[in-house]
Every structure is written in C-alpha cells, then in structure tokens.
Amino acid sequence: MRYDSITDVIGDTPLVRIAPEIHGLRNIDLYAKLEMLNPFGSVKDRAAWNMAQPLIAEDNGRKRRTVVELSSGNTAKALAVIAGMNGLPFKSVTNRMKVPEIKELLLLLGAEIEELPGQAECLDPTNTEDPLTKIHHMLSAEADTYIHTDQYYNPLNIEAHHTATGPEIIKDLDGAAPDYFIAAVGTAGSSTGTARALREHDPNVGVLGLVAHKSDFIPGIRNIDEVHEVGLFDPATYDTIESVSADEAIDGMLTLVRRCGMLAGPTGGAAYFGAVRHLSDIDAELTERKTAVFIVCDRVESYMSYVRKRRPELLRQPARRNSVATLTEAELAAAPVIATGEARRWIADARPLVVDLRGAFAFDALHIPGSVNIVDEIFAELLHGGLPFGRKQPVLLACPVGEQSVKYAALLSRMGHTDVRSLDGGIIAWRDAGGELVRD
Template identity: 30%
Template sequence: MAANSLMDVIGGTPAVWLDRMVAARGLEGRILAKLDYLNPGFSKKDRAARGIIEAAEADGELAPGQTVVELTSGNMGTGLAIVCGLKGYPFVAVMSRGNSVERARMMAALGAEVVLVDQLPGSVPGQVSGGDLAEVDRVAREIVTARGAFRADQFHHAGNTRAHYETTGPEMWADSDRSLTAFVDFAGSGGTYAGTVRALKARSPDLRGYVVEPEGAEALAGRSVLSPDHPIQGGGYAISVLEFLKTCPVDGYLSVSGAAARDAARALAREEGIFGGFSAGANAAAALELLAGPERGGVIGIVICDSGLKYLSTDLWGLD
C-alpha cells in the first residue's frame, strides 16, 4: 500500500546481520546493523527530526508557519528540511563549512535556507571540532532571536531521544528476534544512544550499552582531549557532558580512530554491500572490537547512521 506522505515512511528501516565481516575476522558472535541510511533523508536523523517537530506541535512550542532553525552537521538538517517542507515551516540550517559539501547541497535542494559558518582559524576542512560547533551554535542563536524562530535544539529537545525510544529500540529488538546482548553507538547529540538503549534495557535489563568517541577526543569517558579534530563527522565534538546521557545507563566507553572508522566503512561496502558513512564505520569498528573482547560470542546492535553518498568529496572513498 502506498504511503500518503514521505513522513509515513520515516523509520521501519530493515536490518541485516554482518555475518560476513564477523566470520572474515575469525570472531565469535553476531552484529545486527540497522540500515537507517535508507530513511528518506539518508540518515537516522529523520527519526529525530520528525520526533522534535511533532512534539513541538503537540506542546504548542511551534506555531503554524513559524521558522525553524537548527545547527547541523547535515543529517539533522536534511531530516528537518524534509519534515518542515512537508508541514509548511520555513527551515534554516546552520552548518560549519568543515562538513562535506554534499550535505549543504542536499539541504538546499530540499528547500532549506543553508547558512554556512567559517571554521575557527587553524581548523581542518572535514574535521569539525567542538570549537567549530560552538561557533555554529552562536550563529544559530542569533538567527533564532532575529527571526523569532523555533530552535529545534537536537542536543536538548526530548523529541529527539523519544523518537529512538519509541521506534529504533523496539525495531532493533524485534529485528534481532529478541536476541541482542549489547548496543553500541557513536555519540553525536546522544539522542540515538539514550533512546535506543533505554528501550532495549526495558526489554532485556542485562543488555549492555556502549558509547563510542573518536580516539583522542574521549571527553565523555572523562579522558583528556588530545586531538579534538577528526574526520568522523556528526559527533565526537569533545563535549564532556551531553544532556541525554546525564541519566542514561552507559556500561562502557570505546574509542575509534578516524583511520579505523574509514577502514570499517570501506569494509562494510566491500564485504556487506552497505554504503554507509564515517560514523557507520565507527560503529562497525567498535562492535568488532567488542566481539574480540568483552562481548565475545554476544549479539551486538549498531546503526548505519547515514549514507556514503554524503562523503564523496572526502577521503572516505579514495581510490587508493
């Protein structure tokens, strides 16, 4: 049956077992990959975008026709461009120039007004630091004030994590035939991890949840930040406290280097036919590390956060 709106096909994405990758490395256990890059905006953020806007409508935070503004690395902005466009809200995406150009072009094509913010002096294109993100946040706040806009505020709005609690977690549990023993996720806003792990632990209290950060920027794990710049776009901003993780159970922290995330993303494409982005590679690399260590023989859930199509201008898909 055909859907009445693209809104109706957000979520409900398929999931696949990464048995080829696991077997090729001689590991015991299984990894279940939730293919959220198959959402309409090619990322998991479509779920959060719909969740935030619908919650804001229900609570009266968002008035008919009001402008919506949000900072983004590109994925949340794409989801909001779709949701706001379908619902009739003007949308302004504020993004660092350090993010891949494909993301800005996609948001603009979907009707968003895209405001690009220069990186701080010394920053590396393709590597957005916490300082760069703070500058994007400053510009977003100015636009909200100037236009009397609604700030989607993905780092704090409950609609973000609630969307994953109500959809991603239950879907993954069913997809795995109720067999998951662990869940691991690269931390951006923390909304996916917090909502999903709460839903999974409600069904299996012994399930363990792990948060992934970039090597050298493990602020959430309480370590010194030695290298805030890294290529894993969409997270790892060396922020020591994320609102959604304050009261959320975390059983362990892992770090993944940019090179390891890149290698795992390429392996996902070659070995499993999954064309994901940097953070998908980080999740896969972390899950493989867990199967080689504390989760040996277990069943680990991960999310393929976004599409590799959003990184064609980066070195993720080099021809070397």
C-alpha cells in the same frame, strides 16, 4: 506497501546479520540496524520528525516561521525536507559544514545556511561565539520568527528511539534484547533512547558508546571533549566509551560496503569497526552464544569528498603531498614542540613569526602579541599553494591545545623549514601560565 505520506515510511528499518566469516567473532551474532534506509537517508529522520511534527502542527502555518537547527548534516537534511513539505523555510546555523555534498544537497532543498566565519576543526574551548549561542541569541531577539527543534537538548530526540528504534530491535530479535548494543555518539539521542528501551527489556544489556579521536573528524560523531557539551549526553548510559580514528572509520566502512553490500557512510563504519574491536576480547571468553547490534547511521554517497581527502588511494588517486593525512607516527613523534616558558624567551630573543591557527572570533578576542591569524584550514591549503614565509623564517604555531599545530609543525619540518615549533598545550597553556594575551 502503500503510504499516505513519505513521513509514514520513517522507521521499521531492517536488522541484518553480518556473516561470521567477515567479522571473525565465533560466539557472537552481529547485526546491523540499517537506519540508512530511512526515507531521507539516515537515523536522524526519526528525531527530526519527532521534534518538528508537534512544533509545526502548533504553528499551523499561521506565522510561516523558519525551522532552525544547529546541524551541518543529516538532521539538517531531514528538517529541510520536512519544513519544505509544510511550506516552511529551513535554516542551518553551523561551524562544522565540512562535507561539500551535504552543503550542496541542503542548498538544493532550499535551506539557508549560516556558516559562522573563522570556525574550523581546530576547536577552541575559549570561544563563546559557538553556533548554539548564536541560535539562542537569534531566538531571544526574534522568538516569533523561528521554530527551534533544539536537537542537542530536546527530549523528543531521545523519545524517537526509546519508543521505536529500541522496540524494533527487540521485535526483530524475536522478543529478546541483544546482549550488546553499540552506537556512535553525536547528539546522543539514538544511543540514549535505544539503550533505554533495550535495558527496560533486559537490564543486563551492555552498551558501548563510540566517539572520535580528539584530533579527528568523523561526520556525525563528536570527539570525547565535544560530547560532554551535548545536553542529551549522559555518561551513565554507557558501560564503556571508546574512541575511533578517521582511518578506522573508513576501514570499517570499506568492510560494510565491499563485503556486506551495505552502502554505509563513515559513521556506520566507525560503529562496525568499534563493535568488532570491542567484542573480540569478549568473544574469546564466551562459552555460549550472544547477540550484538550496531547502528548504520547513513549512506556513503554523501561522503566521497571526505574519503577523497583522507584516503585518495581508494579512489585511484595519489595522496596529496604534504597533507596531514600523509604524516607518519615517527614524524609526529619528532615534531618540534616548545613549552610556554621557553616559547616566551624564544619570542623575545629570536622574534619568530607567531601563527595563530584558531578561528577569527577567538583570535580577535585574545591572542599572543604580534601574532598573525591563519585559520587552520586555510593554512592547510597554503601548504600546497605557497606559504607567506620562507623556509629559514623562525615560526611558532599555536592552536587551542596544541593538537593541530603539532601536525603542521611536523609537515613544515618535512618540507625543509629549519626552525618551526608548535606551542605545547596551545593558547590555553599559554594563558594558564600567565602569558600575555592582547585584543586588537
């Protein structure tokens, strides 16, 4: 095969059958759509090219505007390549640059990365300084400076998969749509566009959307709260939405990598794990053969640090002591939690150190009087490098809704801290209960 441009290689990715002895489904043929084999390495190549191409052509090199996108991963990578091919700079604005390998690759590609300070996985629904708002402020102030591809709202994201990914699956299944389609939900572009094409061919196609557990981070997947913030997300696209944990995503990834020879990343692992789990119950009731397709979004090589942090034993390394990943269900269940009313009395009587784990922007806006701000990721490192308080110091930990703080309360209890508690419901519950919040 010969092509005039690398962008001509985007699409027409293989559809590969997973051996039944691997997934254990007796009546369902399970196929993987290998989007990892797009030229820039992911399913996002399709949307990036479809969104950027008309905007770059319209610019025609006259203003040399900067391509800008809210992305910390594969969309940014693809756009950085496409922008560079056209002699344009690329800028990523993000609060989710959680994977060092992706950041280093973006820098190698010449991208500018604007990481919003104080942002962390301890997400805050009260924070108005989110990356999308930041981009829109930039565009309002300097409209002639930027080309904004706007992946979370641009219908061309969906169109890339409606006109190509879905029809490719039908073609490779000899003109038939699969009975079931499974996709992880990020921007919702690939799942929405592909599902739309499949259902136009056969309205009975069942669609499963997969999201991350609330307190988990899986690259490329949004959790059930975050997904509702995405402009392209429409719940009606999916018959069912289920969540997958980070551990389950890695387990699925291991099966694809070790048993199937597919060097898939954790997003593809989540799609595989969620597909098999969901289809197992259906499979048991079937009396005729069915087909199912899931998307392998990208490759594993960019996520070694992600695996090392969460499952170091897979890389022949010992688990990092006193990390969230080492908590047991029993320890989490036993973590000391305090309700807002009781917390107010405790603060007045015992004067504990109140540690606010939210981002700096949210803390500066409003916080509990007398509290100190230690962003959750920094707090996690201090667990190993030395905390700024002793084991007998009473401590109240607070984050937006109490999900992350309870984990650190469990870890501190394990480490011998005698009086540490997590604020139940977090700052949101404190605010809703009329608790005092101040701005310094």
